Amino acid sequence: FAFSQLSQLNQIMKPICLLGHMRSITQVRFNRDGDLIFTCAKDPHPSIWFALNGERLGSLVGHNGAVWCVDCRWDSKKVLTGSADNSAKLWDTETGKCVLSVDTNSAVRSCGFDFAGTSAMLTTDKTMGYKCTILLYDIRQDPAGQPACQMLVPESKITSAVWGPLSRFLITGHENGDLCQMDVRAQKVIRTEKHHKGAINDIRMYKDGTMFVTASKDHTARLIDSYELQLFKTYKTERPVNSADISPLRPHVLLGGGQEAQDVTTSGAHVGKFDAKFFHTVYEEEFARVKGHFGPINSVGFTPDGRGFVTGGEDGFVRLHSFDNDYFDFEFE
Amino acid sequence: MGSEEDIDVSGEDFTDPDDFVDDIDDKELLGDILAEKPQEKKAINNALVLSGLPIVDSARIERLQVFIRDKFLDKHGEVVKFSMPTDENGNSLGFALCCFQTDQQALDALTDIQGASLDKMHTLNVFKFSDFNRLADADDEWKPPEKAPFVDRGDLRSWLREDRCHDQFGVLHTAGSVATIYWHWPGDPQPVDSATRNNWTESRLHWSPLGTYLATYHTKGIALWGGEKFEQINRFQHKNVQIIDFSPCERYLVTFSPSVTKEDPHAIKMFEVDTGKMKRSFLHEQAAKWPVFKWSHKGEFFARVQTGKALQVFETPSFSLLDKKSISVQDVQDLSWSPTDNILAYWIAETDNQPARVILMTMPEKREVATKMLFNVADCRMHWHPQGNYLCVRVNRYTKKKLDADNTPKYINIYTNFEVFRMREKNIPVEKIEVTDAVSCFTWEPHGSKFAMVQGIASKGLSVVFYQVNAHDIEKVKVLEKRNVNTISWSPIGQHVVLAGLRSANGGLEFIDTSDMKTTANQEHFGATDIEWDPTGRYVVTTVSFWHVKVDNASHVYSSHGTLLYKLNKLERICQFAWRPRPPTLLSDEQIKNIKKNMKTYSRRFEKEDLQSSTRASKELLEKRARLKTEYEKWRAKLLEKFRGEKQKRLELRGVDTDELDSNAQDFVEETLEFPIKVERIRIDKLPQVAE
Secondary structure: OHHHHHHHHHHHOOOEEEOOOOOOEEEEEEOOOOOEEEEEEOOOOOEEEEOOOOOEEEEOOOOOOOEEEEEEOOOOOEEEEEEOOOEEEEEEOOOOOEEEEEEOOOOEEEEEEOOOOOEEEEEEOOEOOEOEEEEEEEOOOOOOOOOOEEEEEOOOOEEEEEEOHHHOOEEEEEOOOOEEEEEOOOOEEEEEEOOOOOOEEEEEEOOOOOEEEEEEOOOEEEEEEOOOOOEEEEEEOOOOEEEEEEOOOOOEEEEEEOOOHHHOOOOOHHHHOOOEEEEEOOOOOEEEEEOOOOOOEEEEEEOOOOOEEEEEEOOOOEEEEEOOHHHHHOOOO | OHHHHHOOOOOOOOOOOOOOOOOOOHHHHHHHHHOOOOOOOOOOOOEEEEEOOOOOOHHHHHHHHHHHHHHHHHHHOOEEEEEOOEOOOOOEOOEEEEEEOOHHHHHHHHHHHOOOEOOOOOEOEEEEHHHHHHHHHOOOOOOOOOOOOOOOOOOOOHHHHOOOOOOEEEEEEHHHOEEEEEEOOOOOOEEEEEEEEEOOOOOOEEEOOOOOOEEEEOOOEEEEEEOOOOEEEEEEEOOOOOEEEEOOOOOEEEEEOOOOOOOOOEEEEEEEOOOOOEEEEEEOOOHHHOOOOEEOOOOOEEEEEEOOOEEEEEEOOOOOEHHHOOEEOOOEEEEEEOOOOOEEEEEEOOOOOOOEEEEEEEOOOOEEEEEEEEOOEEEEEEEEOOOOOEEEEEEEEOOEEEEOOOOOEEEEOOEEEEEEEEOOOOOOOEEEEEEOOOEEEEEEOOOOOEEEEEEOOHHHOOEEEEEEEOOOOEEEEEEEOOOOOOEEEEOOOOOEEEEEOOHHHOOEEEEEEOOOOEEEEEEEOOOOOEEEEOOOOOEEEEEOOOOOOOOOOOEEEEEOOOOEEEEEOOOOOOOEEEEOOOOOOOOOHHHHHHHHHOHHHHHHHHHHHHHHHHHHHHHHHHHHHHHHHHHHHHHHHHHHHHHHHOHHHHHHHHOOOOOOOOOOHHHOOOOOOOOOOOOOOOOHHHOOOOOO
């Protein structure tokens, strides 16, 4: 039913390819307005693009290593990046100037502005004898440089993290598949749930912050509520899922992933299953795929208006798609 | 001995308490050693009786003795004692006794010389001396065997009475630890009641040839299951059984296990399925050429080749040699049975002064019905047409032969002949086709007269060639070039065929209707390792088995024309997909013809039924979706309530309402961005001249 429609989708939807990164894309984000795209890759230059036509607004120059994560403040004025060069930087979106840089003990894996945009969260990797750490900075004070508070994570390291509703706590996904609510200010773990059997590669909040979708190495993505971490839906695939997002417009979930690069043994893009997959949020059924990347997809995202989506892959390409009218007419019977 | 010094035992008292009773027997203490304790021999296992010898007078008796020892016995070990009893006149009695040094030597000699021919009139029949004792020990009075209680196993063919003639299939999944039997309801297979079991088998699932039983493998032996609920029918003990074979009638089961012991040296065992009794066992044979014993089509006979020496044909239910002797044939290599008649085909290797021969013999009459001489033969393989209409012998021939240093022949310039025997015509005429390329995957079309094969070598491109056996000749009907194919899989009812590139050949599938040789579909199931037609020829299933590949284990179900119907990928780590076979149809040819003639009436009825069941299925699906939707909406409503409750806090934190994309529209700033749409560079001196 849907696959025939997909082939039409492919013909009409011509994606814009954002060429600018020399290495694998690690994260792709929109600002709240949806007119800017923020990308970071395993090269040291996170970039900002116009969503309208895919032209590059500029690059953020200052990092010396792979950049793992990027986030844009709700008012689009500030950008936060975390890098494997053991630093996180705060940038001015309009000028591209680095306004604040903090050094960490190990690579910064995930970062994020809180709801109000007054503080920033970082999580660091567990390497070279350093424990995985969550750091909170108050970015109103200038220059800051010192974390407002920090919390050591004793067990499995954090592979992805986002702020919970109203930024009362953090929601963290761990390498062993644990999902936790952490109150960093009170230095305690509020709740731990084990919905996944493998590392949680990505957590993406729904637009209202009440629920989120996780993407895991265990070949599934799951829809979970933010308040109680209650599992509600599971989307199964045949390959590790690296990233997932919930459409703000339609009951759809977008999944990206594919065979890990190190496991690719045979040639041919179809073997690794590098398609972006669309699932129905409620029925948990896959209804469409979009081809394009020739390596695993590392990050996906819907545009904030839900009229398009973006994917960033291990192949170094960022592909910006806008849906054609068929997509909005398509209904499950 | 340092450790002993370390332990101070001086203070310990090891004497038993007064009331101690030593109740451990030796068997428990050193059972493993006791098992090897020399036993007094009850039977003389190193003695053999040779019968079937010619009767000679006293003058020639010595020569005969020397001849027998020379030719048959001495090569197997030292003969301690050899005697040939005579009558009062000094004439021999036609038998001899001999004693070897060890049991093993006697056993070797027995298997080797059994059935050897001395001359045209005399064939050796050898048995163990101990068998005499066994017979002598038998009770003089015959006791009737006890009547076994009748066990009602229900209707073993209940699955055939399913309303809409759906088939069943078995799937071994979750890395082999779970097996499930399904009803094949197209598009929506349903597990059979109580037929999903953990650790049902330790290696694979094996259906009996008519589908009545499901055999499972266990360390202790084989278990058979059947009936509506797949209850256990019988068990057959054979430790570490590796491979099995049913007789075509399903009455007998042959098992092979490589682990043999002194007490039980027989690697092959034959059981009766109904009673579970072992009927006969045989000494170790290499399982590589399984099945070692080949069954005739009704299970009346089974036969094996003693390479280079003889054919052994056994009868059922007695399990003894037909006419009590093997058929001695010098240089015999291999045999096979016709799938529909009691005709045995075997071939004899070429020797210096005799050509190779393929011989067809009826059983039990042992009448040769056809013989074909062949020259320069390296190897032969026999392919019977599934309905027994033809026998095709694939002959690998050479133009030159060399002998290696160790006297093994080496063949140069191999080419292939196909000798087609027309079994249904008078005197069984034979026709020949010659192929110069390398050949693989020879297959007959079931219920038809075509055969197909793959020709060529992989590096230069393979082609699939179809031949048709006509009334007077054999015609090459189609050559499909440049095909990456290593399996030709015919529909069990003929006409349709799938050319598959399994395993390393990437899983390309080409569906061909051979009535007009048109390709009906091309499909791909990447990495597929197996392909199997359902017994009715309506569906084809390809599987990526966990035993070969660790990712994407799934089965794809296609129609006979190559339409992908559905994927069985919800099960994890699928190892094996096995259709349950069906017994042959009970309809006569006439009835089948009638059905084909009235196809339209039938298909109209079935289409109507299909439509009904699909609307029923879609109705169920819609109901399920409606239920999911209500659940989801309830869940969302709860979350949205919380969300609305926090609105005030959100406003405090951000200062503006950002709940929806346009909820702070009053703050929007109009921006104008200019993008160059097109860049064109023109050199001014090359500007086109303006016309004057």
